[in-house]
Amino acid sequence: MKTKMILVAAPSGAGKSSFLDRIIKEVPQLEDVITYTTRNMRINETQGNPYHFLTHEEFDSKINSGFFVEWAKVHSNFYGTSLNSLQDAWLRNKVVIMDLDIQGVDTFKNKFPEIIKTIFILPPSIEELRRRVTLRDAGLTKDLDLRMKNAEIEMKRATEYDFRVINDDFETSYLKFKKIVDELLRLK
Ligand code: 5GP
Numbered sequence: 008m009k010t011k012m013i014l015v016a017a018p019s020g021a022g023k024s025s026f027l028d029r030i031i032k033e034v035p036q037l038e039d040v041i042t043y044t045t046r047n048m049r050i051n052e053t054q055g056n057p058y059h060f061l062t063h064e065e066f067d068s069k070i071n072s073g074f075f076v077e078w079a080k081v082h083s084n085f086y087g088t089s090l091n092s093l094q095d096a097w098l099r100n101k102v103v104i105m106d107l108d109i110q111g112v113d114t115f116k117n118k119f120p121e122i123i124k125t126i127f128i129l130p131p132s133i134e135e136l137r138r139r140v141t142l143r144d145a146g147l148t149k150d151l152d153l154r155m156k157n158a159e160i161e162m163k164r165a166t167e168y169d170f171r172v173i174n175d176d177f178e179t180s181y182l183k184f185k186k187i188v189d190e191l192l193r194l195k
Contacts, residue, residue: 008121010191011097013037013104014112017128018158019082020140022174023106024057026128026184030104033185036192038101040092043069046084049144058086077107077114082150082157086111102192109161112168124191126184127168131175133159 017023031039044058045066054060061069066085069075078087086108096103107115112125130136137155140148148154165171170187174180 010124010194011102011122012093012115012119012124013102013188013191014115014123014125015104015106015128016109016112016125016161016168017106017174018130018136018161019154020136020143020158021128021130022139022177022180023128025177026174026181027104027106029181030185030188034188034192036100036102037104037188038096038099040088040096040103040105042086042088042105042107043075043078044084044086046082046086076118077111079108079110079114081108081110082153104188109164124170125168126170126172126187127165128180128184129162129165129171129173130158131173133162 015023015027027039031037041055041057041059043061043066045061045063046058048054048060052058063085066087069087070078074089075087076090076093078085088105088107088111093103115123116125130139133155136158137151140151140154172180172184172187
C-alpha cells in the first residue's frame, strides 16, 4: 500500500517544526495540513499560522459535528485535525506530512494503518530540550514542567515508530530525516 501520510512526533521543542518547514519547501510532493487548537497564540503566530486558533466553545462544537478525524488534549489544550483537509490534499495527489502528539499518531495508526509511516524526533537529552524550549519562549513557556514530564513519557515510546532521528546538530539530523522521507516517497 502506498504511503499517503507521514506522521512526525517529537516532544515540544525537539525541532520538528524546523524539519517540517524546511522539507515542505524542498519536496513539492509533500503537504502539511493546518490543524486546529485552543491554545493561545505565541508571539509571531497569526490566525492560520501555524494553527487555526479556536475558542473552547468553537472546538467543542467541531468535535460534536464530527469535523475532526482525530483530536486530543495535549498539555493543557486541545488540538485536532479535520478530515476535509486530508482528503483535499490526497485529491491533489499529495503525501500529507504533519506533526502530532503521540495520542494523535495512535489514533491515525488505528484509523489508517496501511497508508501511514511514523518518524520520531528525539532531542539529545531532556536537559537540552528544556534549554531549547526556554530559549524559544524567552523563558515564558507556560507548563514547562508539565511539558518536560510529557516529553519523557513520549520519548519512551520512540521505539514503536518506523524511524527515529536524534536532533543534535540540525543540519546533519535534517539530512537524515530528509533521506527517510525521500525513501518513503520513492516507495510510493
Ligand atoms: P505546540 O502547542 O507546541 O505548537 O504543540 C503541542 C503539541 O501538539 C505538539 O506535539 C504538536 O505536534 C501537537 N499537535 C499539533 N496539532 C495537532 C493535532 O491536530 N492533533 C494532535 N493530536 N496533536 C497535535
